[in-house]
Amino acid sequence: MARKTAKNAQEILKADLQALVSDTERLLEHSASLAGEQAEELRAQIKLRLLKARESLEQTKESLQIRGEAAVIATEDYVQANPWQSVGIAAGVGFLIGLLATRR
Structure with missing residues (x-):
């Protein structure tokens, strides 16, 4: 569900x-030939699109922060509940990263 929402927000x-x-781009191309009213209309459209883009960025940022905080909390809870398994997993991941790093 969260992935679908994030994907929709990205789209x-x-x-x-x-x-x-x-x-x-249209404004730049037509800026020399547009009369005052046409230029104002195009500028208003650009301002509206910019406002929408800023709002979308803010919503995406907030969504990512919430998901990140939830992931941190879930990880901390898991480590608190299963400390030895967490140490084993961390050691295994560290070992695999070490193997991959020494191959190069």
Whole structure:
């Protein structure tokens, strides 16, 4: 569920940023030929897209912080409940990383 929500947030953020880039490119291309009202309309669209992108970034940041904190709490609880298993797992992972590091 959390992965699906994060994936949706990433897709929305990506779409918002692509739209912002597209609008900015249009503004740059047409800035010389646009009259005052047309330029203002395009600037308003860009500001709206930028605001949406910022909101999406903030939501994604908050979601990642919440998930990160939950992962830390779950890890701490597991280590507290199973200290010897945690030491064994850490030793095994360290051994595997050492083997991989010495192969290069």
